[in-house]
Amino acid sequence: MKKSFRKIISAMAGISMIAALAGCGRQAAPEGSGAAAVGAQTQAVQNDAPGTQAADGSAQESGKNKLAYFFPLTGEQMQYGTMLQRGAELALELYNEEHGTSYTAEFHDDKGDATEAVNVANKIVADPSVIAGLGSYSSSCAMAAAPIFEDNEMLLFSPNASHTDFPAMGRFMFSCVMSQKYEGAQFADELFKVTGAKKLAIIYQNTDQGVLASELFSDQWKSLGGEVVAMEAYVTGSTKDFSPVLSKIKEAGAEVIYASAAYNEAAQIFLQAKNLNIEAQLVGPGMCLKNELLEITEDKADGAIVLSSIPYFAEDSAERDDVDEATKNFITRFTEKYGEIPDGFAASSYDTTNILLGFIDEVGTDSDALRQKLAAMREFNGVSGYNMAFNENKEMVKGIYVFEIRDNTFVRIN
DSSP, X not given: OHHHHHHHHHHHHHHHTGGGOOTTTOOOOOTTOOOOOGGGGEEEEEOOOSOOOOSTTOHHHHSOOEEEEEEOOSSTTHHHHHHHHHHHHHHHHHHHHHHTOOOEEEEEEOTTXXXXXXXXXXHHHTOTTEEEEEEOSSHHHHHHHHHHHHHTTXXXXXXXXXXXXXXXXXXXXXXXXXXXXHHHHHHHHHHHHHHOOOEEEEEEESSHHHHHHHHHHHHHHHHXXXXXXXXXEEOTTTOOOOHHHHHHHHHTTOSEEEEXXXXXXXXXXXXXXXXXXXXXXXXXXXXXXXXXXXXXXXXXXXXXXXXXXXXXOOTTGGGOTTSOHHHHXXXXXXXXXXXXXXXXXXXXXXXXXXXXXXXXXXXXXXXXXXXXXXXXXXXXXXXXXXXXXXXXXXXXXXXXEEEEEETTEEEEOO
């Protein structure tokens, strides 16, 4: 009874956060998507390898052998959720194959909606076979679900939640991507070095994440001696015509335009800037590191820069001399399994799963032991980043990639 009451309180707390959190590129679910029963939106995968080999307190001994994921598998964010799911599936398959383990995964659809994430979280913590939760794509969904996991003392390891407040929401909250607190500042550092420009304009999503990311970027740019000549917000999902904003920015004399936007809206900003004959350097964040952006812009975005704390994989990446063997194997196996090249989201989910499985085999399934092991991780070089580490506040820090679009592909320039 006590546990049920605590879950109800957690759900109420999660729902109360929805209005304040817009998350990592979060958009509302399409009209008419409804709130279908969670069970109908759940997919399970399993490897039938021999019993789990682990230390005392292992999955075999504890009766826990499942990782529970929640991603947007339908709706406007499903392209991100699908890649996150595939990265996790592949990691689990290869880990079981290599170690003779029999870990399983269950995938829940949160639809990119914080209320649905709360529903899914309550389902996950009620399952006695679950070792940990892993989700979601958006910070808003991960943060809405966080109180449920914290109250039930279950680890929540997100492959993509970058909001600065997420790690501080409890002892059991971790993310495999860099906190915006550091990413925004490091983006500004790298861009300042690469371009040598001074006058910056920022176009940003009018969301919690968009406001925060633009402020961090702006503050660091100024601290480096640069000038922010314009900061213009737009309504994600609604704004289609950016020409009025771009015209103002052109008049302000911006040398660099940073579009803090998802790939589809950044693509429109890039195209419309070109139509207005704006000569400023066009720049986007890691959300733009998608082939879909290249398909929209064709060759018209050549010269634009994308800043990211996650890598980009091209068709020839598995043959390149400067790519390590682990990454080549990831790209090759992913392509064989799914018929397409992985992206940074798939890589992040792949690393998140592998990090967690490795620690489970070291210390068992106890959430407290796992959170301590994660908090102590100081260097991990995965397929989603380099020099990955958690600092004293459980925040992920890692190296930054800088790409330029050349001949309609992403080329690393730093």
